Amino acid sequence: MDTLAMHISNGIINGPVAAIFAALALAALAFCVMRGRADLDDRLAPMAGLVAAFIFAVQMLNFPIFTAGVSGHLLGGALAAMLVGPWVGALCVAVVLIVQALVFGDGGVAMLGLNITNMALLGTAAAYLLIALLLRVLPRTPAGLAVTAFVSALVSVVVASQGFVLQYWLGGTTDLGGNLTGLAGTMAFAHLLIGIGEGLITATTVVTVAKVRPDLVYALRALKPATPAPAVPVAGGAR
Template identity: 70%
Template sequence: MDTVAMHISNGIVGPGTSGVFAAIALAALAVCVLRGRRDLDDRLAPMAGLVAAFIFAVQMLNFWVLPGVSGHLLGGALAAMLVGPWIGALCVSIVLIVQALVFADGGVSAIGLNITNMAVIGTFLTYGVLTLLLKVLPRKPGAIAATAFVAAIVSVVGGASGFVLEYALGGEVGDISLGKAAGLMIGVHVLIGIGEGLITAATVLAVAKVRPDLVYALRGRALAPVAQESAA
């Protein structure tokens, strides 16, 4: 399938399907812009920029998954945890748009598909999962790390499933069986998800320990004072 993880290139999914998903992505982004405007205060503006820059850098980090298939991190979970779903989806979308325009990574005509998979599914699905996990789990560093890890895997596999759905609806690449494509995409992305999970967990944990006020998902509440407990 597509080797550069989920950056779908021009001409892989048909124009009809691409159009439908472009409309979906546009609608989702419009909502994000409206809601995000409320969120984007003096604290979140630089954070959003840094999250976008970090995701940009991290997406360039390709790693070898299987022979002939490499993947890279997506960053949706990181964005959802640190700046929330609205701004998070905007951050990932901006990275994708700049990559399509400037670095020719991911097709311009496939931008709707890429935004739907990585920005919309990647952050919103993840945000749901992590809000749920944070409610259930205690506010301890280990739990935060576990939440970030699980959320990252969910975001990557969710994005991959999005690609499989789009490919099923409008794939233009001959008739490779859908089952084979789905198996390969999701299998590979579980592995990518584990890598992404480790980096997301490490980053979020580092931020949550030192500056819990910067983690949107914690909603301004500090971690339970477990750092001392576990040290004692």
């Protein structure tokens, strides 16, 4: 599961800033589609559907941060990045956000570009960068994989929350109390707590999948160890 999903309601950020981020999000998602096509195969396609469904379920749990319409919840970016890669993973999170906004009214439709930027793009990118780093230095044992999943999930949530702070600085229209530094601190602390929960869920899920079918974990297939020595298997061996 992933943390840092702050659904922004309509009116929190002004129209021009929302439009700019909508255009940026659209361009980034188009790039993810192009890059993700190369990754899709008989293993990744069904896994992407399962990941999207799981993220949809965990994101239904929202934790209010401000009464003005900002909430925090599990994101799933790190989970998606580890299981299906950064490109397809970002698309999975984006699809979930679009469905939630259009069908359930979770997050303003006019704010979709902002929410996709924070949760699907920033969160997933931050997670995968950490995954790529940690899997090069940590042993590929259940413990090493768990640490990688936990840390990447935790950090990705906090990074995503700071995306909202930047957007609010550029075009915030609602008084959220205090100054920008206070807002950044509040968002970081709240999402740090959420990130701990997301990290535990992400680590548990990824390690469970890796023990049964390590070949289904994208990060283990795509990221090579730093040394040419054979990696320590996560399970008894790939099937």
